[in-house]
Amino acid sequence: MGETGGMGETGAIDKTGAMELPGYVHLYSGKVRDLYAPLTAAGRPDPELLLLVASDRISAYDHILATPIPDKGRVLTQLSLWWFEQLADLVPNHIVSTDVPTAVAGRAVLVRRLEMLPVECVARAYLTGGGLGEYAATGAVSGIALPPGLVDGSRLPEPIFTPSSKAPAGQHDEPITFTDVVDLVGAERAAAARDLTVAILKRGDEIAAERGILLADTKVEFGVGADGSLVLADEVLTPDSSRFWPADLWEPGHPQPSFDKQYVRDWLTTESGWAKQSGDPPPPLPESVVAATRARYVEAYERLTGTTL
Structure with missing residues (x-):
């Protein structure tokens, strides 16, 4: 499944908030994942491949929360890789390689564009x-x-x-x-x-x-x-x-x-004082909720x- 070292979001951050990865161009950031394209020898985005990076961001009720969950990106990536193997006889998957830049090792995969x-x-x-x-x-x-x-x-x-x-x-x-x-x-x-x-x-x-x-x-x-x-x-x-x-x-x-992240949803709606209908962003998660969610x-x-x- 590839190496899992070098997990921190090290490396420079560009103006979009995404990491700058040498040899890759940032295409898009979703609630949890960041998409990059490998650059060809001519310096153009590869038309066949994507680098899919799972961050430690967590979302709830259509908001990206201000507080990340440590190791969440690793769990999502490594667990998906394990399940892809368990499901291989049912359906093919988009994985090409787990040979990825050190800065995102363990939480990124190279996949086919679809x-x-x-x-x-x-x-x-x-x-x-x-x-x-x-x-x-x-x-x-x-x-x-x-x-x-x-x-x-x-x-x-x-x-x-x-x-x-x-x-x-x-x-x-x-x-x-x-x-x-x-x-x-x-x-x-x-x-x-x-x-x-x-x-x-x-x-x-x-x-x-x-x-x-x-x-x-x-x-x-x-x-x-x-x-x-x-x-x-x-x-x-x-x-x-x-x-x-x-x-x-x-x-x-x-x-x-x-x-799953239902624990975070429950804290937001019962203990945080935040109202879903308010239009305000959710508050930061306390350390106890972060630790319990990571666990x-x-x-x-x-x-x-x-x-x-």
């Missing part, structure tokens, strides 16, 4: 979060009718595909139906995305269950390969893209303890992979 599907592909095995709110209002999630009487944390009869739109930065992704996905990408590609998303959730749930963890839901992203088939991209089955719950503490009827990310990585970060 045309990305304009859909957030989500699958759920349990009802919680935004799906719970949608169910409470309509009895369905993404147009899929569910049995009556489900509560927060209920296991669904079968995993379901509950896609959402890809909203511009700073805006909310909105739930959409499978029919909407067909309209966006065509029937064949929509079916492939649905089936692969559910298959990834099921495989992840099987593996996590052996380690005492429930995989409640997950979000994946697909690009289109040169032959037109779908390629798994970005991250996969990480605490940022999935809800992981300790199996021994699962108790439907209320929010579950988790190994959850690291525990998820170590329990799932069986190795020390």
Whole structure:
């Protein structure tokens, strides 16, 4: 999986706030990841490759928080690499190499450029979060009718595909139906995305269950390969893209303890004094919340992979 030394965000920072990496040009920074292109011998951005760097930034409620979580970028990158191996027989992925600049070693990968599907592909095995709110209002999630009487944390009869739109930065992704996905990408590609998303959730749930963890839901992203088939991209089955719950503490009827950033969301909405509707940025995280959040990310990585970060 490559070296994990040299983890600090060392190196010069350009006017966009991104690191300056010799031999690479900064293209874009999202909530958590920074994208760079390798420079060719002619000094131009490589048209085939991208450097995907996971930062220690953490986002909640469509805000990038002012306080980073140490080692978060390493966890997201190394856990994704581990999962890509576990899923290799289900779907190809975009990884080309983990030979990356020392300044970002362990938290960056060189990947193929892909045309990305304009859909957030989500699958759920349990009802919680935004799906719970949608169910409470309509009895369905993404147009899929569910049995009556489900509560927060209920296991669904079968995993379901509950896609959402890809909203511009700073805006909310909105739930959409499978029919909407067909309209966006065509029937064949929509079916492939649905089936692969559910298959990834099921495989992840099987593996996590052996380690005492429930995989409640997950979000994946697909690009289109040169032959037109779908390629798994970005991250996969990480605490940022999935809800992981300790199996021994699962108790439907209320929010579950988790190994993801739900801890940060809960602190923001219950203890910080910040109101989501205020329009103000969230406050900095106290050291105790940073330490507890880091511990959850690291525990998820170590329990799932069986190795020390």
